[in-house]
Amino acid sequence: MEELPAAEAESNDSPARAAIDPEAPVIATRALTKRYRGGQLAVDGLDLTVPAGSVFGFLGPNGSGKTTTIRMLMGLIEPTSGSARVLGQPMPRATRAVLPHVGALIEGPALYGFLSGRDNLLRYDAADPTADPRTRRARVAAALDRVGLAAAAGKKAKAYSLGMKQRLGLAAALLRPRRLLVLDEPTNGLDPQGMREIRALVRELASDGTTVFLSSHLLDEIEQVCTHAAVMTQGRLIAQGAVGDLVAGARGRLVVTTPDVTDAARVLKEQGVADVVVEENRVTAEPPDRELSDVNAALVTAGVRVRGFGVERASLEDAFVALTGEGFDVAG
Numbered sequence: 001m002e003e004l005p006a007a008e009a010e011s012n013d014s015p016a017r018a019a020i021d022p023e024a025p026v027i028a029t030r031a032l033t034k035r036y037r038g039g040q041l042a043v044d045g046l047d048l049t050v051p052a053g054s055v056f057g058f059l060g061p062n063g064s065g066k067t068t069t070i071r072m073l074m075g076l077i078e079p080t081s082g083s084a085r086v087l088g089q090p091m092p093r094a095t096r097a098v099l100p101h102v103g104a105l106i107e108g109p110a111l112y113g114f115l116s117g118r119d120n121l122l123r124y125d126a127a128d129p130t131a132d133p134r135t136r137r138a139r140v141a142a143a144l145d146r147v148g149l150a151a152a153a154g155k156k157a158k159a160y161s162l163g164m165k166q167r168l169g170l171a172a173a174l175l176r177p178r179r180l181l182v183l184d185e186p187t188n189g190l191d192p193q194g195m196r197e198i199r200a201l202v203r204e205l206a207s208d209g210t211t212v213f214l215s216s217h218l219l220d221e222i223e224q225v226c227t228h229a230a231v232m233t234q235g236r237l238i239a240q241g242a243v244g245d246l247v248a249g250a251r252g253r254l255v256v257t258t259p260d261v262t263d264a265a266r267v268l269k270e271q272g273v274a275d276v277v278v279e280e281n282r283v284t285a286e287p288p289d290r291e292l293s294d295v296n297a298a299l300v301t302a303g304v305r306v307r308g309f310g311v312e313r314a315s316l317e318d319a320f321v322a323l324t325g326e327g328f329d330v331a332g
């Protein structure tokens with residue numbers, strides 16, 4: 001990785017200073033609000049804190065205000081009220097000082113299909129007036145290597161799979177050393193293999209100390225790669241914190257494995273167990289406050305063939321359902 005040119009490091013002394021304080025949040029918003037001209041309240045009083053070094057999942061169904069928040073954080077649109085600081089600097093006022101330290105992949109990379117992956121990056125790098133042309137080739141080669149595209153660098157971008165295109169977009173975001181990477185739905189539209197590649201890359205970048213802020217509507221994905229998460233619905237933040245803490249706040253599910261699901265469900269309800277759901281070969285429910293062995297005994301006494309009985313660990317999805325009282329729409 002190259003160093004920032006000295007002149008630039010000096011002119012951006014506040015972001016550099018923020019780097020010295022590892023406790024300073026990389027993103028902090030206070031009552032951040034955006035109402036669009038049409039009257040739509042897209043983001044409503046957001047207080048977001050993204051710790052340095054975290055992989056932060058910004059979670060919410062489509063239309064919950066994630067992209068609007070990211071646009072405000074990147075200085076692309078003005079908030080209606082409230083404030084946002086990125087790398088310790090106020091946005092959008094400090095956009096020019098902050099953005100050189102931030103790599104962003106928002107709404108898919110803009111690529112020229114008729115150019116090779118390498119030529120796309122050379123072109124992209126050349127569009128950056130602060131990038132030294134003498135080190136351009138080395139910079140592009142390093143970025144291609146980073147995302148595992150070195151072997152495919154000479155291929156035209158239009159021949160790339162969606163996952164490769166997304167990795168090329170990431171390479172463009174990584175042409176310079178970054179303190180923060182902002183990825184808007186980075187695995188959208190990718191097949192499972194492509195998703196795995198992007199996740200592995202995110203973990204690798206994070207292990208180098210880059211803070212990664214990624215939006216997603218996939219709970220599973222957030223649980224797999226993120227250390228921290230925030231949950232949005234309808235423009236409001238309903239929870240944020242370490243993923244482990246969010247999950248710990250949710251109760252798991254009581255799971256009874258049995259071929260006699262109808263009888264098991266009836267007995268559980270008789271025992272006062274709430275939220276009984278019948279599935280194939282198992283019945284799940286809210287774990288009761290009373291002694292679990294009594295509930296198990298009641299099932300056995302009623303002639304239910306209990307093949308398995310226990311409380312499953314809560315997932316982030318359980319936490320989300322507990323927070324919102326509704327399921328998570330993963331469509332789209």
Ligand SMILES: Nc1ncnc2c1ncn2[C@@H]1O[C@H](COP(=O)(O)OP(=O)(O)OP(=O)(O)O)[C@@H](O)[C@H]1O
Nearest residue numbers: 036038040042060061062063064065066067068069
């Ligand atoms: N330019 C705009 N003008 C008016 N309303 C907008 C504009 N952009 C977004 N909205 C509205 O603001 C709300 C939040 O949209 P936003 O795109 O921020 O959500 P999102 O969580 O990123 O969803 P998605 O994943 O679908 O992009 C939605 O109701 C959307 O219709």
